[in-house]
Amino acid sequence: MGGKSVSLAKGEKSKGEKPKGKKSTGARFRDLSLWFVLVAIVSLFFADIFLYQPDPWEEFTRIGWGMVTPFWPDANELLMSALYTVSFALLGVAVSAALGVLLAIWFHWRVVRVFSAVIRSVHEIFWGLLFMQVFGLSALTGLLAIIIPFAGIFAKVFSDVFHQQSSATVDTLAGSSRLSRFFYGWIPQAWPAMRSYIRYRFECALRSSAILGFIGLPTLGFHLETAFRQGDYSEAAAVFWVFLLLIGTVRFWFYKKLLPAYLLGAVFMLPEMPPVNASFVWQFFTQDLWPSPLLNGDLPGAMSWYGNVLADEVGPALIQTIAITQAALVLSGVMALAWYPFASRWLVGRYYWVGRFKLLVLRSVPELMLAYLFMLLFGPSALPAIFALALHNGGLIAFLLANHSQDASSQQRLDSPSGLARYFYQDLPQRYPAFLALLFYRWEVIMRESAMMGVLGIATLGFYVDSAFEEIRFDKAFFLILVAAALNVIVDSLSRRLRRAAGLKTPRM
Structure with missing residues (x-):
């Protein structure tokens, strides 16, 4: 034949060709992010979100005046x-x-x-x-x-x-x-x-x-x-x-x-x-924390007791806890991506300290304090918990991303783009893997904090735990605490699996 023909054997890949069905890293990150956004949107339909205050801004004005007149x-x-x-x-x-x-x-x-x-x-x-x-x-x-x-x-x-x-x-x-x-x-x-x-x-x-x-x-x-x-x-x-x-x-x-x-x-x-009293301590941990049917050896009665608590209290509390967690997780991510460039000198210049001060405030104030403040404004619904968790965790993640951006700025080229182009086309793609890793790392923490928000009257697991202690129902309180622990262990395990599947490294704190 006049020319040399070159063909690929069946199933053989040309050099640099991506295997069929194999997604790129960017596509995996995109799909993972979209799934979490979708879950958060669905969670909002289950969360107890309601504005109880007819005019929260009047109260907000009083709080603002108090903040400047300590x-x-x-x-x-x-x-x-x-x-x-x-x-x-x-x-x-x-x-x-x-x-x-x-x-x-x-x-x-x-x-x-x-x-x-x-x-x-x-x-x-x-x-x-x-x-x-x-x-x-x-x-x-x-x-x-x-x-x-x-x-x-x-x-x-x-x-x-x-x-x-x-x-x-x-x-x-x-x-x-x-x-x-x-x-x-x-x-x-x-x-x-x-x-x-x-x-x-x-x-x-x-x-x-x-x-x-x-x-x-x-x-x-x-x-x-x-x-x-x-x-x-x-x-x-x-x-x-x-x-x-x-x-x-x-x-x-x-x-x-x-x-x-x-x-x-x-x-x-x-x-x-x-x-x-040592005898009281022994009695508390060996008797008070366990339902009486279990202590008496009545296994069917104990199973019935646990089943009632699961149906009446654990079920509704889990729905609220998970819904608040997922909504707060995604909102934390949105806030972190929006805030971190304003705290990076490489991205915004010499006025970056304004953004860093804001992030210092947000990451320093405990979520419970923020939730208490929002509860005064909006009432004891899921909304104060979502805002508080998102502000604190979003501020913390943004602070860490800003630090990473600062550390990497010395390695950038002199002809790097400026303005929004620098953020969207150069810095954000570099920060996104660390952003996802940090978000997954905080997932477990947000779940813990969501459950705890119940002590303020929000209908999460903490609400039923606090109520059980007030009623001197230590057995019920302890069981609800164990449920909260089991939920966090599951989330932690799921987070680690998703990090490994996405190829994300342990975040640098």
């Missing part, structure tokens, strides 16, 4: 509350970080992974309500409420950090015990990342410590809730600004050299511990 009659009282808040956070993080390291060492055991997932899936408010029945409004209640879930969080994060380290140094310790390999091999390598995360988790502990005041502990949240309930928004603003100042200045006073002195001072600053 006043507190007793400065010593406010200072003591701030010190209590810091003390709970410091000791809680110190103990939970140590426990987290120990759990991370044996995180390859399934029982340790499940145990860590369960304890971190229960919100600090629920732990506080549980231990308050035994230890009252004491220091031990506040510390345990922070230590237990934070230990599970540290275990998960530290385990991920260890897996990201090089094994070359550890290989030289072959033959040593597992503890030796970790303390002389893995931990020294991972320490910079661990130290950075401990600092971040301390900020989270400050927020947790503050909101424990909503159940009566003498932290800043106690005075904030009291001032809001009394309609004294100037006093509420004073508490708010003190808390924001506390969070915003952490980097200036949280020095590792002073940490021993801080911890020693925190021990002496804790509220007094009332005497505890």
Whole structure:
């Protein structure tokens, strides 16, 4: 034949050709995002969204005036509350970080992974309500409420950090015990990342410590809730600004050299511990937390009891909790993508600090405080919870994305586009994988917070937990807490599977 013919064998692919049916990374990210948006839209039809206030803007005006006219009659009282808040956070993080390291060492055991997932899936408010029945409004209640879930969080994060380290140094310790390999091999390598995360988790502990005041502990949240309930928004603003100042200045006073002195001072600053009857503690955990049919060996009666609680309370609460979670998750993503460019100097120039200050406020204020504020404006429906969760988590994700954008700006070309083109065509495509990873990472957290919102009267799982404690139905409260934990474990597992399927790496906090 005059020319050389070249043909491909059946089933053979030309170089660079994408296999049929194989989606590109961008297409997978697009489809995943659209599915979550669709689920969020459907969830809105199930969420209890209703405006109870006829004119919320009048109340909003009073709150706004209070925010610019802060006043507190007793400065010593406010200072003591701030010190209590810091003390709970410091000791809680110190103990939970140590426990987290120990759990991370044996995180390859399934029982340790499940145990860590369960304890971190229960919100600090629920732990506080549980231990308050035994230890009252004491220091031990506040510390345990922070230590237990934070230990599970540290275990998960530290385990991920260890897996990201090089094994070359550890290989030289072959033959040593597992503890030796970790303390002389893995931990020294991972320490910079661990130290950075401990600092971040301390900020989270400050927020947790503050909101424990909503159940009566003498932290800043106690005075904030009291001032809001009394309609004294100037006093509420004073508490708010003190808390924001506390969070915003952490980097200036949280020095590792002073940490021993801080911890020693925190021990002496804790509220007094009332005497505890050991027999009462034993009775609470062995009898009060379990329904009487189960204690009497009546298995059919116990199944009937659990079935009634599932039908009457768990079912409606789950619908509201999941609906709020999904709506808040997508709204958090929308807000994060809209806000982060205004906090990146590379994208908006020298006025980026305005955007960073806004994100500092949003990520510093606990969701419960924001929800309480919106509840005063719109009433106890799902709307305040969705707004509060979206503002806080959207602000946090936007802050991290802005940091990533800043870090990558030094690697950009001089002929990069400017303005909106720089955001839409250059920076956003680079940030989107990290954005999705962060959103999936916060999914579990938003679910925990959605369940907890019930303590404000919103019809999520926390509402029924709080009601059960008020009715001294400890067995029902404990069962509802276990349901909330199981829901979070499921969401955490689903989030990890979706991250792996989409090829997303563990987000850098």
